[in-house]
Amino acid sequence: MTYDINQINDLIKNRRSTFPKQFDPAATVDEAIVRQVLENATWAPSHGNLQPWKFVVFSGEGRQKLAQFQAELYKTASGDNFKQATYDGLLANPLKASHVIALCLKRDPNKKFPEIEEVSAVACAVQNMYLTVTAYGVGGYWTTGGVTYREAAKEFFGLGEDDKLMGFFYIGAIAVASPAKDRAPLEDKIEWVRA
Numbered sequence: 001m002t003y004d005i006n007q008i009n010d011l012i013k014n015r016r017s018t019f020p021k022q023f024d025p026a027a028t029v030d031e032a033i034v035r036q037v038l039e040n041a042t043w044a045p046s047h048g049n050l051q052p053w054k055f056v057v058f059s060g061e062g063r064q065k066l067a068q069f070q071a072e073l074y075k076t077a078s079g080d081n082f083k084q085a086t087y088d089g090l091l092a093n094p095l096k097a098s099h100v101i102a103l104c105l106k107r108d109p110n111k112k113f114p115e116i117e118e119v120s121a122v123a124c125a126v127q128n129m130y131l132t133v134t135a136y137g138v139g140g141y142w143t144t145g146g147v148t149y150r151e152a153a154k155e156f157f158g159l160g161e162d163d164k165l166m167g168f169f170y171i172g173a174i175a176v177a178s179p180a181k182d183r184a185p186l187e188d189k190i191e192w193v194r195a
């Protein structure tokens with residue numbers, strides 16, 4: 001099977017993060033699209049084909065549950081560092097999106113491979129999600145903000161001690177498209193060893 005490499009190159013290059021403030025908050029992305037995004041996520045590589053990902057999808061009223069949970073956890077956990085603007089953002093952002101997907105890593109109980117390899121596999125899955133929303137003309141972005149790294153958040157997402165919350169993938173209809181972005185010159189990132 002062959003593919004149109006020019007289209008694939010364009011898809012990869014034109015994939016952009018679209019942030020919640022750029023979504024149309026009144027629009028719902030078709031669940032069939034979200035399912036395909038998740039289906040493509042599961043075709044990511046993973047060492048030993050362990051498939052260490054799990055996705056918790058918040059949509060409709062479910063977004064409110066996430067919003068309340070993350071804002072309240074932030075309030076109780078932030079102590080003297082509490083900022084009202086952060087609290088307000090945590091409460092408001094999920095509702096700007098159509099779907100918010102918690103990106104979870106379920107650690108192999110046998111710990112057959114180093115954790116970094118399972119983290120890498122989930123990251124590959126997220127790139128598939130990014131590319132799929134781009135192909136559909138839908139917005140999305142990966143955030144590791146909010147309660148991502150708080151141990152106390154794990155239970156809400158059905159995660160155990162050894163599991164990890166790796167952030168959230170926000171999906172929404174694009175109201176304001178992201179501008180083009182630059183990358184460092186390729187040659188800055190390569191060292192060739194030819195002989």
Ligand SMILES: Cc1cc2nc3c(=O)[nH]c(=O)nc-3n(C[C@H](O)[C@H](O)[C@H](O)COP(=O)(O)O)c2cc1C
Pocket residue numbers: 015016017018019141142143144145167178181
């Ligand atoms: C692991 C990871 C975590 C990220 N977390 C955040 C975040 O918390 N907040 C944010 O605004 N963007 C976040 N991003 C998105 C980046 O800001 C974005 O990928 C970067 O600016 C490059 O833009 P592009 O995705 O449009 O190419 C994250 C991206 C990755 C890969």
